[in-house]
Amino acid sequence: MTDILLQERDGAVLTLTLNMPERRNPITDPPMIDALCDALQAADADIGVRAVILTGAGGAFSSGGDVKKMVPGGGLRDALPAQTRRNYKAGIQRLPILFQALEVPVIAAIDGPAIGAGCDLACMCDIRIAADTAKFAESFVKLGIIPGDGGAWLLQRIVGISKATEMTLTGAMIDAAEALECRLVSKVVPVADLMPAAHAMAQRIAANPPHAVRMAKRLLRQAQDASLSAVLEMSAAMQALGHATADHGEAVAAFTERRAPTFRGD
Known part of the structure; x- marks a missing residue:
């Protein structure tokens, strides 16, 4: 089959x-x-x-x-x-x-x-x-x-x-x-x-950090029905998670060092 x-x-x-x-x-x-x-x-x-x-x-x-x-x-x-x-x-x-x-x-x-x-x-x-x-x-x-x-x-x-x-x-x-x-x-x-x-x-x-991509998509979907205050609350929580990832650190380092970043999903 x-x-x-x-x-x-x-x-x-x-x-x-x-x-x-x-x-x-x-x-x-x-x-x-x-x-x-x-x-x-x-x-x-x-x-x-x-x-x-x-x-x-x-x-x-x-x-x-x-x-x-x-x-x-x-x-x-x-x-x-x-x-x-x-x-x-x-x-x-x-x-x-x-x-x-x-x-x-x-x-x-x-x-x-x-x-x-x-x-x-x-x-x-x-x-x-x-x-x-x-x-x-x-x-x-x-x-x-x-x-x-x-x-x-x-x-x-x-x-x-x-x-x-x-x-x-x-x-x-x-x-x-x-x-x-x-x-x-x-x-x-x-x-x-x-x-x-x-x-x-x-x-x-x-090519982008996968955790950031997935959280950004989640925000977009939730924002279809949620109030602005609810979306801001979720954004603050997700932003804290994003700041804690190694990929965020790599993105900042690559920007300051003027090189291409390497994202690993951690």
Whole structure:
């Protein structure tokens, strides 16, 4: 059986590739959810992993949910609505909860369609880089359903409430240029340059002290909902931790000695 999630480690950078190209990489199947959760939790636990790249095989990022499994008894929708609710909580909703808790930075490299839950999966990542062949759609309404994976929370925090409302209520597809214009992605590159661009971004992140990077990401995530006073309190505590690391001492020494620093994660 082909691995549904490929993993490739290059120094401090881990690349995860959704590998069900014949189905355009759906993410709602329990085996794929389990594989993603296991890989991301392992990366988060390893301070040696300084950045993760998430992409899809076969010219698609992710088609989101498998529509064929949305029929009664298909695995997600149960005859009993209360059980369908449980299926969502035990299934696809594990992903946004996990991504929100991760400290390791995750970069989405999107070379093709990111549809429905696939679009929301991209939104769960910290940075999104798109190929000029990428397409995005918050398409749930086209199927008579709503974003069941947290998309209503995620999308508006990235593109703003007006654009998120437009995308969610129309279900319309947008191309890479429009995704860049509305800040859904931070960069658009030719498809041949996508993975090099994602790796370059990952290496720029990985070059920094890993504890500082992870704490800075944690602050950004917490600041999405916290008050300024709460964020300042957390910032003070994390700053004290940062000052105590050997990497901080190395950064200060390298600056004063006008040399390149060497960070070891301690």
